[in-house]
Amino acid sequence: MSSRRQAADLNLMSNHCGGFINFMIDLGTLNPEQRTAVETIDGPVLVLAGAGTGKTKAITMRMAYMISMGIAPEAIAAMTFTNKAAREMAERLRQLVGEKTASKVRLGTFHSFCLNILREFGDRIGIPKKFSLAGTGDQLDLLRRALQEELALAAVNVEALHAEISRAKNALLTPEDFSKRALHIAIGVEAELMVKAYELYERQLKLNRMIDFDDCIFKAVQILEQFPEVRGQLENRYRYFMVDEFQDTNAAQLKILELLGSRHKNVCVVGDDDQSIYSWRGALYETLEKFETMFPGTRLIKLEQNYRCTNVILDAANAVIKNNTKRKDKTLWSANDGSWPIQVQTLASDEEEARFIADKCMSFIGEGFRPADIAVLYRANNQARGIELALREVNIPYETFGGGSFFERKEVKDFLAYVRVLARPHDRIAFYRIINTPNRGIGIRSLEKIEEHSNKANESPWSVARTSGDKLGLTGKSQQSLQQFVSDMEELASRNLTTPEDIESLGHEIIKRFSLAQDIRAHTKDPASQERKIDALKSLPKWLHSAAKDVLNETGTANIHDLLDRLTLNDRDISDRDENGRPNRVSLMTIHASKGLEFPAVLVCGLEEDLFPHKNSSSNSHGVMEERRLFYVALTRAKLRLTLTWAAERGVGTMKSLRLPSRFLSELPSEVFQSNQSARTASEETADRQKKTVSALKNLRANLKPNARI
Numbered sequence: 289m290s291s292r293r294q295a296a297d298l299n300l301m302s303n304h305c306g307g308f309i310n311f312m313i314d315l316g317t318l319n320p321e322q323r324t325a326v327e328t329i330d331g332p333v334l335v336l337a338g339a340g341t342g343k344t345k346a347i348t349m350r351m352a353y354m355i356s357m358g359i360a361p362e363a364i365a366a367m368t369f370t371n372k373a374a375r376e377m378a379e380r381l382r383q384l385v386g387e388k389t390a391s392k393v394r395l396g397t398f399h400s401f402c403l404n405i406l407r408e409f410g411d412r413i414g415i416p417k418k419f420s421l422a423g424t425g426d427q428l429d430l431l432r433r434a435l436q437e438e439l440a441l442a443a444v445n446v447e448a449l450h451a452e453i454s455r456a457k458n459a460l461l462t463p464e465d466f467s468k469r470a471l472h473i474a475i476g477v478e479a480e481l482m483v484k485a486y487e488l489y490e491r492q493l494k495l496n497r498m499i500d501f502d503d504c505i506f507k508a509v510q511i512l513e514q515f516p517e518v519r520g521q522l523e524n525r526y527r528y529f530m531v532d533e534f535q536d537t538n539a540a541q542l543k544i545l546e547l548l549g550s551r552h553k554n555v556c557v558v559g560d561d562d563q564s565i566y567s568w569r570g571a572l573y574e575t576l577e578k579f580e581t582m583f584p585g586t587r588l589i590k591l592e593q594n595y596r597c598t599n600v601i602l603d604a605a606n607a608v609i610k611n612n613t614k615r616k617d618k619t620l621w622s623a624n625d626g627s628w629p630i631q632v633q634t635l636a637s638d639e640e641e642a643r644f645i646a647d648k649c650m651s652f653i654g655e656g657f658r659p660a661d662i663a664v665l666y667r668a669n670n671q672a673r674g675i676e677l678a679l680r681e682v683n684i685p686y687e688t689f690g691g692g693s694f695f696e697r698k699e700v701k702d703f704l705a706y707v708r709v710l711a712r713p714h715d716r717i718a719f720y721r722i723i724n725t726p727n728r729g730i731g732i733r734s735l736e737k738i739e740e741h742s743n744k745a746n747e748s749p750w751s752v753a754r755t756s757g758d759k760l761g762l763t764g765k766s767q768q769s770l771q772q773f774v775s776d777m778e779e780l781a782s783r784n785l786t787t788p789e790d791i792e793s794l795g796h797e798i799i800k801r802f803s804l805a806q807d808i809r810a811h812t813k814d815p816a817s818q819e820r821k822i823d824a825l826k827s828l829p830k831w832l833h834s835a836a837k838d839v840l841n842e843t844g845t846a847n848i849h850d851l852l853d854r855l856t857l858n859d860r861d862i863s864d865r866d867e868n869g870r871p872n873r874v875s876l877m878t879i880h881a882s883k884g885l886e887f888p889a890v891l892v893c894g895l896e897e898d899l900f901p902h903k904n905s906s907s908n909s910h911g912v913m914e915e916r917r918l919f920y921v922a923l924t925r926a927k928l929r930l931t932l933t934w935a936a937e938r939g940v941g942t943m944k945s946l947r948l949p950s951r952f953l954s955e956l957p958s959e960v961f962q963s964n965q966s967a968r969t970a971s972e973e974t975a976d977r978q979k980k981t982v983s984a985l986k987n988l989r990a991n992l993k994p995n996a997r998i
Contacts, residue, residue, distance in 0.1 A: 313352050313384065318345075325556075325589045326350045329357070329528070332583035333556040334576060338620045339605070339924035340596030340886065343558050347532060348377055350556065351393060352384040359528060361385075361392035365548075366530040367401055373532060373884065374400075394526065398541050399501055402508035406499070409511050409518050415499065420717075422498040425701065429721060430496065432698070434488035436724065437732050441485055453486055457502035458538040460509060463487045491732055495739055496720055505540040512547045519547060527552045533884075534559030536566050537575045546582055553583060561616055562609050565880060565918045567910075576616060592618050596886050596927050598626035604930075604960045605923040611955055612913045620924075630961035631931040632953060638674055638894075638938040645891055646678035648931055649874055652889045659685055663875040663887040665922050667900040671893065672876050679874065689877035699808055699825045706798045707832070710781050711848045714748035723753070726807035728769035734762050754778070776801055788836035788846050795829030879922045890926035892919075895934040895950040919952045932961075 315323050322342060325335045326349045337343035347366070355361050368374045374396045381390040394401065406415055422430065431450050435441045441449075456466050463486040466479070493499060499507065512519045529549045531537070534557035537545075549555040561576050580586045594602055602620045609615070635641040645664055652662055664675055664686075672688055679686045702725050708718040723738075724730045737760045741752045752760070754774050762770060780801070785791055799805060805822050812818040836846045875887065894900055900919070905911030923930065934949050 313349070313356055315349070315353070318349065319593055321589060321591050321593070322346045322349075325558075325591070326353050328587055328589065329354050329359075329556075330554060332553055332579075332586040333589065334534075334579060334586050335556065335558040335589045335591060336560065336576070336616055336618055337558050337591040338560055338594060338618055339563060339921070340594040341591035341620070342593075342595050343532070343591060344373075344377060344380065346591065347530060347558060348380040348384060351381055351530065354528060355385055355389060361389050362394075363525070363527045364530070365394040365401060365526040365528070366532070367396065367398045368532045369397060369536050370884070371397060371400075377532070398531075398544070399504040402504040402544065405508045405511060405518075405522070406504065409515070410507065412511055412515050412518065413507060415507065416497050418497065420496070420498045421504075422493065422496075422500045424501075426498070426717070427500045429698065429701065430492040430498070431485075431489050433720075433724065434492045434732070435485065436727055437488050438481065438484055440481055444485070449482075449485055452482070453489060454500075454502050456486065457500075457506045458540050460506060460540050460543065463490065488732065491736075495732070495735055496717060502540075505544060509540055509543050509547070512544070522548055523551045528554045529556070531555075531557045531559075533563075534579070535561050535564040535575060542575060542578060542582075549583070555583060562612070562618075562917055562920055563883065565883065565914060565921055567914055574614070588616075590618050592620055594620045594622045594624075594924075597622055597924055598624045598628065598928060600627060600629060600960050601923060601926055601930055604630055604956050605920050607957045607960075608916060608923065608952060608955045609920045612916055614913075626928055628929055630956070632956070632961050632963040633931065633933045634949070634963070635933060635935045636937060637944070638671075638935045641893055641933050641935045642674040642678035644933060645675055645893060646682050646684060648891060649679065649684050650682055652929065653684070657889050658872055659874045660872045661888040663877065663882065663885070663890050663925065665877060665879045665882050665890060665892045665925065666894050667879060667902060667918075668894075669878060675876060675893070685873040686876055687871060687873040689875065689881050697821070697824060699804070699821050700828065702807075703795070703798060703804060703825060703828050706802065707795070707848070709750065710777065710794070713750040713777075713781070716749055719749050719753075722802075723749075723770075723773065726803055726810075728773060729765040730762075730769050730773075731766065734760070734766045734770070737761060785848055786846060788833045788840060791836045791846060791848060792829045792833035795832045799825060799829070879918050882925050883921055886925055886927055888927045889929040889931075890922070891931045891933065892922045893933045894938075895932055895953055896938065896947040897950055899938070899947075900950050900952070916952060919950075 315326060318326060319342075322345070325333070325346050329350065335343065335346065337346070351364060351366060354364060366377065368377060378390060378395050381393065381395070384390075394404075403421070406419075407417075410419070411417060428446055428450055431453075432446050435444060435446065435449075463483050466483050466486050493503075512522070526548060529545060531545065536559075545555060545557075557576075557579055559576060561574075564575070580588075597605075597620075599622050602622055606619050633644060635644055649659070649662055649664075653659060666672065666675075676686065676688065702722065705715075705718040705721040705725075708715045709722060712718070720735065723735065738749050738752050741747075741756055741760060742749045745752060745756070753770055758767075760767075760770075780794065780797060783790065783794060785794060804825055808821045808825065809818060812821055836848070840846045875885075879892070898906065901912055901915035905915045932953065934947065934953070936947055937944050938947050939945050
């Protein structure tokens with residue numbers, strides 16, 4: 289046995305240059321496969337870690353073991369895909385090696401790792417030192433502004449276009465490369481216009497001194513490829529790489545790993561191809577195979593002992609996922625002897641399904657589960673509404689995850705940007721948001737002129753617009769619109785704002801003066817959506833009044849600056865928290881959002897064809913296989929109790945449609961579940977109902993007069 293393993297068996301206490309580091313590592317808590325993964329630290333390693341197999345423990349123990357073997361913590365870079373996972377990993381590492389040593393390891397998300405590269409070397413490709421990172425809402429807003437520059441792009445779905453640009457960046461495509469991949473076909477835009485949209489979006493980012501999330505990695509790749517000396521510096525700095533959730537890696541992230549890990553080849557990735565569910569983000573389900581090609585001689589280690597689920601649940605998950613091809617074979621097993629069968633419940637309608645879920649949650653709570661022990665998972669966010677109503681009826685506290693915040697809506701952010709500029713006129717982001725919202729004919733070239741003068745004079749864009757507007761070289765409508773905008777803003781800024789009523793009045797005047805409601809009507813085609821947005825906009829002055837009143841009660845003055853810090857409200861009752869102050873509510877979320885989480889009791893609803901698997905994925909084998917992986921993820925979130933439901937009829941009002949059970953239900957082994965009705969029988973009965981409906985319609989038509997219609 290190597291000296292490294294012998295030392296580990298002695299519960300190491302390590303002495304590093306500069307001081308005595310007191311920490312102990314007990315590898316005896318690991319199973320044999322985990323221990324092999326921990327001790328294999330040289331060369332490329334692929335750890336195939338199934339759901340609930342203790343991979344986080346293995347990763348953190350591996351880092352501690354490496355440090356105990358004399359590897360400098362500064363030489364280790366560990367990358368995860370979420371901040372939550374990074375925080376959990378950092379906390380475990382601190383417990384093993386101490387806070388001072390743990391802090392020297394570069395541990396964070398792929399994006400944060402690459403963001404540090406841009407902070408240090410971004411000026412090599414023209415990124416300003418004090419750039420900002422645009423959030424998703426900011427990215428969509430900048431893209432909307434970009435599209436105003438090109439009339440032919442006015443009707444394009446902004447979210448779809450944003451997704452395609454994101455996909456392009458994850459594939460390392462510049463605007464010049466964009467049309468070559470035919471990504472424009474997905475949203476029905478000509479290739480030339482797609483390139484134009486991408487270019488305009490990039491100009492908006494540059495104007496606002498911003499990069500987006502995808503740029504973190506995309507531009508880091510550009511630096512490493514264009515500047516070998518930077519790459520060499522980082523290769524010398526980081527000699528050991530570890531990547532968690534490797535199956536979620538996209539092409540750009542894989543390229544970073546190749547560029548920085550190829551010299552030393554000490555790269556360990558941990559992943560599970562059966563949990564690859566993010567192809568729409570650019571993740572590659574075949575990424576594990578690509579790694580083995582990229583790093584020849586990779587050692588494969590399988591973690592198959594599950595510490596989360598009962599064998600009943602694992603038997604179901606194993607049986608379902610084996611229907612996928614092109615996967616690395618593994619079979620999860622558990623020492624947990626829990627024998628509760630999986631419940632499969634057929635309901636007549638989605639309303640009955642929601643009531644059943646509420647009753648089942650109540651039943652679980654009656655058995656001793658806490659609300660926080662229960663999760664309801666669904667394929668799409670729009671399934672949550674009926675479940676929320678049913679839970680409210682029986683007074684079960686719940687919390688939904690996912691979906692946009694009220695304060696992330698465009699109409700809300702536009703309104704608040706006006707308030708921010710009036711209160712803080714040097715707010716660059718808010719200024720550029722409202723200068724051409726609604727459209728005043730102040731195009732991107734005009735904004736670039738304002739920015740040029742701002743940089744030369746070292747003043748904010750608002751100051752330039754206010755004092756140097758006539759020197760910008762703007763012409764015609766742009767010049768007139770800018771002068772009118774400045775005049776209106778100065779008039780509003782001169783108002784007396786000392787009471788909540790004053791601030792509410794300002795809100796009403798902003799909506800009226802700048803025609804914000806008319807702007808919504810002009811850009812929202814759907815009448816119902818239009819009404820919702822206008823109602824939300826009109827509620828904001830009253831909200832300003834309420835928030836200002838709270839500020840007045842707390843500080844003695846209705847200070848608009850303090851009010852601006854209250855952009856989000858938290859009106860949840862603290863009575864639904866447990867004894868440690870944590871929320872004690874049933875969790876409602878999409879299956880995508882549940883990845884990485886676990887709950888003692890899980891209900892998965894809407895298991896119907898065209899919903900799960902989704903109709904957009906059921907027409908091709910790759911889509912179905914990803915949907916099956918998503919079902920596998922859903923099953924393995926449950927530790928003890930698992931309930932699956934589907935409705936024979938789903939829809940709203942008279943728009944209901946008959947449904948068929950998901951094909952995935954028929955892939956469950958019969959010995960693991962109990963059902964109120966077998967999936968096959970339910971499917972046959974539903975088909976019979978459909979035939980009877982069609983027959984009834986034919987008979988009705990036959991009895992009608994020739995000119996009658998139905």
